[in-house]
Amino acid sequence: MKVAFAGTPEFAAIALRALIAAGFDIPLVLTQPDRPSGRGQKLVTSPVKDVALAHGIAVHQPEKLRDPATHAPLIAAAPDVLVVAAYGLILPPAVLDIPRRGCVNIHASLLPRWRGAAPIARAIEAGDLETGITIMQMDAGLDTGPMLLAERLKIGPDETAESLTDKLANLGGRLIVEALTRLDSLKPTPQPEQGATYAAKIDKAEGRIDWTRPAVEIERRLRAFDPFPGSTSQLGETTLKLWHAELAEGAGRPGEIIAVGPSGIVVACGEGALRLTELQKPGGRRLPAADFLRGFPLAAGERFSSPGNS
Structure with a gap:
């Protein structure tokens, strides 16, 4: 044949x-x-x-x-x-x-x-x-x-x-x-x-995280958009790429960092919370949370922006 x-x-x-x-x-x-x-x-x-x-x-x-x-x-x-x-x-x-x-x-x-x-x-x-x-x-x-x-x-x-x-x-x-x-x-x-x-074909704009969505939904999107287009969120003047997360306990305003530690950065979502365990800063590599925090310290109370809280 x-x-x-x-x-x-x-x-x-x-x-x-x-x-x-x-x-x-x-x-x-x-x-x-x-x-x-x-x-x-x-x-x-x-x-x-x-x-x-x-x-x-x-x-x-x-x-x-x-x-x-x-x-x-x-x-x-x-x-x-x-x-x-x-x-x-x-x-x-x-x-x-x-x-x-x-x-x-x-x-x-x-x-x-x-x-x-x-x-x-x-x-x-x-x-x-x-x-x-x-x-x-x-x-x-x-x-x-x-x-x-x-x-x-x-x-x-x-x-x-x-x-x-x-x-x-x-x-x-x-x-x-x-x-x-x-x-x-x-x-x-x-x-x-x-x-x-x-x-539908994935648009790069879909990678921007909307923290008003439920944590379970955001976690799935991080995995669905790895490696393309990647998931991003704005923290102050810096756009970070967020690659991996797991469901966590906690509450706060959507996008608010509610806990920081070696195991990850806990961020409040519209429903539930996520612990970010792998991140990337501009020009950097994908890093586990503990390594990322050494070069890019974060603190509870800081807040990621999203379409719902610019």
Whole structure:
């Protein structure tokens, strides 16, 4: 079976490695164009491109796929199937129709829950107890196609978007190999409309903490937005990044620091309180609370601002 592949981040690169290891004939890889990154704004290749080049696979990097001329490399590759994983570009119907046996997507949720761009972070943010991988046939809708395979995965109480992405990436790599191996015998199952939710792309502005929200909700968002975009809060003139917290006892005005110690900084929320255990100052590194406080002392009575108490 000739399998073309479309993907960009490490999540997708893990699936590509699994397909290569399984011995599939991969004539072409599509990935997003090289992007400037870091302080020097050097062009950086995607993890998927790195894997493809390391294995001598042809790479195509269109900005968009609306122009029929950008479809030529895929048409020339004549794949039986196009596997898509976190590619980041919308595939128009003309592209979906190119592979002889259609396009198959590795989606990081249990569809129809969390269709869309950010299913992993949204599952953590919502307090879901489980998620998973769904292998689905692609259609013109947004993650609405029939399902071929799915497997569940528990979300741990300390799970971050980063740690959960790693687990789901490995699961996705295993499931896509299984799905393609069994493609002739798998029966496509239409998605139920009941339970469908949309995982909107994360905006950087969402990282600003609103201390008027319940502590349990803020704690989940810290984990959901780790590593991107990170959670921030203003303390005086300084914007701090807050990476990890745990539920704590205490009360006060939302955003008020009510206790400081080696185990963390306790901050009052709209309901309950949080003990901040990992923080980062501008230009600094992520540090445990005790180390952070040595270079950035805080005291009870100081108050983080939020949209509700600027």
